[in-house]
Amino acid sequence: MLYSDLMKPPYEITPTILSLLAEVMHHLGRLEGMALSAKTSPQLRRQNRIKTIYSTLAIEGNTLSLDQVTAFIDDKTVLGPQKDILEVSNAVKLYEQVHNFDCAQVKDFLEAHQILMTSLIADAGKFRRGGVGIQKGNDIVHIAPPAENVPGLLNDLFSYVRSHEDHALIQSCVLHYELEFIHPFSDGNGRMGRLWQTLKLMELSPLFEYLPVESLIKSHQEQYYRVLKICDQAGESTVFIEFMLKQILASLKEYEAKADMKAHDFDSRINLAKESFHQREFVRADYLKLFPSLSTASASRDLKKALLAELLEKRGSGRMSSYLFK
DSSP, rough: OHHHHHHSOOOOOOOHHHHHHHHHHHHHHHHHTTTHHHHHHHHHHHHHHHHHHHHHHHHTOOOOOOOHHHHTTTTTTOOOOOHHHHHHHHHHHHTTTTTOOOTEEEEHHHHHHHHTTTTTTTTTTTTOSSSOOETTTTTEEEEEGGGHHHHHHHHHHHHHHHTTSSSSHHHHHHHHHHHHHHOOOSSOOOHHHHHHHHHHHHOOOOOGGGGGHHHHHHHTHHHHHHHHHHHHHTTOOOOHHHHHHHHHHHHHHHHHHHHHHHHOOOOHHHHHHHHHHTOHHHHHHHHHHHHHHHHHHHHHHHHHHHHHHHHHESSEEEEEEEEEEE
């Protein structure tokens, strides 16, 4: 059955999904309010990109260690299976070009697969032509749709992604799951599904380009495959959406901790506020949005202390007060 018959891929919006959605957006807003998306150190961005490449390949059986992947990216000699080294080389080239791809365009999807699988399979950048079953041990865990249905299924899926019918976070999870279900290629489907979810997330926030969700999937790899199987049997992706939102939330929390942007004292809060507001006027409510756990009284004390230290200028009085960094 094609998605056009269903209007959209099947799933339910559960209380768990709504709760996770709210929590993810809260943390995302907090990080973006702290200007993390633009100002996180290049070193942390690089580390996270390496973790992403290492993890998405390791999930599929690549044997190179994180240190070996790092060494390869640093142009050092790496000893290992030629196929594994080529997988890393192709993935590095692909992730360097993420801004060139539209996650709702079939031609971009095929081009990305061509880069990812060049010299690894004969049909890189082309849809599979035969039937396929996914085997784990002695069990067949998934029978993919017939090859002749793949182009139509993808066109319908990408139409849904373009529709903005649901929140981008939910759509990104659905996109990931449905790409695994359709299994459009003879190989490389898992890597493409994870990357294509990242592309959809990047539409929501540029922060997601450097958020190593794949490393958390790798840490919960057995659960990842178990959830895919549950959804396959159920014929809808609700449980997978819940699973992936949990990984995204955990990744945001980890990112915040490693970026060391938690503001526990006056100096760090004022520095973060200065980075965020620059030469723009702001009011106390804007300051509180940067630090949701801060009380109104504490925010007032911070602003008063900054005025006394001549870090701020104050305009107006009472409820009409606004502030500007010098």
